[in-house]
Amino acid sequence: MTDITWLKASSINFISIVIVLTFAGSVIQGFFRGGSGSAKHLLSMLVEAFVVIVSMFIAWKGVGLVSPLLQTWLKGQNLQVPSVDISALKQAYYTAITSIRDFPLLRFGVLFLLGYLIVKQFLNLLIDPLIGPWLAHRDPYRERSSSIISSISGGAIGSVAGFARALILIAVLFIYVTLFPHSLIAPYIESSQMYQKGAKEVISPFTGDFIADKAPVFTRAVEQEFTNILQRKYEVLDAKVPGNIVDAAKEVTASGTTDEEKAKLLYKWVGSRVQYDWDKVKLYEEQRIWKEQTPEDTFNTKEGVCIDYSRLYAQMARAVGLDVKVVTGLGYDGQGGYGPHAWNEVYLKESNRWVPLDSTWVASGGNWFNPPNFDQTHIKDA
Template identity: 90%
Template sequence: MTDMTWLQSTSINLISILIVLTFVGSVIQGFFRGGSGSAKHLLSMLVEAVIVILSMFIAWKGVQWVSPVIQTWLKGQNLQIPTVEISMLKQAYYTAMTSIRDFPLLRFGVLFLLGYMIVKQLLNLLINPLLGSWLANRDPYRERSNSFISSVSGGVIGSVAGLARALILIAVLFIYVTLFPHSLITPYIESSQMYQKGAKEVISPFTGDFIADKVPVFTRAVEQEFTNILQRKYEVLDAKIPGNIADTAKEVTASGKTDEEKAKLLYKWVGSRIKYDWNKVTLYEEKRIWKEQTPEDTFNTREGVCIDYSRLYAQMARSIGLDVKVVTGLGYDGQGSYGPHAWNEVYLKESDRWVPLDSTWVASGGNWFNPPNFDQTHVKDA
């Protein structure tokens, strides 16, 4: 029995109720405000919508011009991750700055958010005083609070605002359903007749195929970039490569002629030399105490868990010139479920491709260096 079963078993759809309440609430609000107050509120809401749309448009166009300029400037700053120990503040600085430099979606998002906030603030400072002054002079008569005509007209105006709010709510739900078609709540949203009517008759014709075709592609790109940002965190954290780790990596891969041969030699060495630290797992599961350790700690103690294997492998691989990533996600536990896990991806120049490997699972037997169907037992974080 899923978490949503109790909702789906009821005859009343809460999504429909929420949409109706959004509309009715605006009507009631308009009724009590009266005609003049509701008109002012509706006008203010429309002006705010115009400011938001205009701010987004200006920020969007501005960032298209500014983004490559910022990237060029950052590249000129020679932001090289230090290979010495640095403070947590500096780690955060280098992670943020190099990520903004190297990842276009992140850079665009940060600049767009900053630009939007600045432009919106400026437009508010410019327009709101003019709007307030205009509204103050547009009230030729005073309506009594108990005027029936005023209340009715306020309710009518409130219904317009309520319709707009309901459509905005349906649009948000429509985007969610498009982005997460397999989530538990998606079928429940789609079962709402109110949602279906708004989505099919208003949202879908208005957006055409844009949301259905473009948004999922954009989402996958964001997921990939988010993974790369997580990877950058470990690159910064483990930038300093101790001499004993570098020497060992060089010795282990001495017989390797290609990137693939070197990567496999390191995979076998880490997987066979490091012992899985079950005590560390027990300490976390029973007492919620996480024993943080560096790759050098793992190398010296010869013990660790999956993230420790992966960070040590990455550091050894980088010391001999390989491009490598630390990947986090879920790993199959062999008992029908998945649990938190970490592994690596290494770039092979001779074949121009990234391949996955899992040195933690070497001891369990089998080949975990780029085997077929690797993604069936390993699911990346997104």
């Protein structure tokens, strides 16, 4: 049973309830504020919306100019991860800086957020002195003398604000469903009649086919970049390759003359020398205790789980000049399901391509060095 089964089983759609409450809450709030208070609140909302839109536009345009300059500057620093032991703080620093340098979507996101916050703060400083005094001014006598009329007009103004808030909520849900159509909650959101009405009659006509056409491309780009950032973490963590691993890697690949031959020799060596550590798995499953280990620990003890196989393989591959990645995701469990898993991808210069391999599964038999349909048993994290 999934976490949202109980939602689907209910005859009440909670998405619709939240949308209705968003609207109703604004009407009630406007009723108690009165006409003057509601008008001021609505104006405040409109000003805030204006500031947000303008800030986002300026930040978006600014990032287009600043992002390539920042990338060029960071590349000019020739930043290399030290091949020595470094602290966790320095590991985080090198992971963040090199990721911002190498991954355009991450760099765009960081610069956009910083630019938006700076521009928004600047615009607020300009606008607050102009409208602040008017918003703060109140006429208690006038409000008391026409309390019923004021409340009714306040409720009417509140309904406008409520409609805007409900529409913003629907827009956020629309974007989520478009970006993640296969998520567990997406069908439940789409089953809401209130959502359908707002999305089909307001959001869709306004956006046209833009989101539908661009969202899948954007989602795939985000997924790929997120995977690359996860890989960068292990590249930084295991940048230092101990001498005994370097010596072993060179000895194992001594007979290899091409990248593919060297990669296969290491694949067979790691897969046949390291034994799967079932005690480590049991400790985590029963007590939620994770026994962290370095590639050198795996090399010395000859025991580990999939991530340990993959990290050791990556270090040995780098020791002989191969470009390699640690990939995390889901692996087929042989019983119709998938579980957390890790494997590698290695770059072969001769054929100019990345190929997958799974040294953990060597002991299970079969060929797991770039076999056909590898992606049917291995699903990358996204």
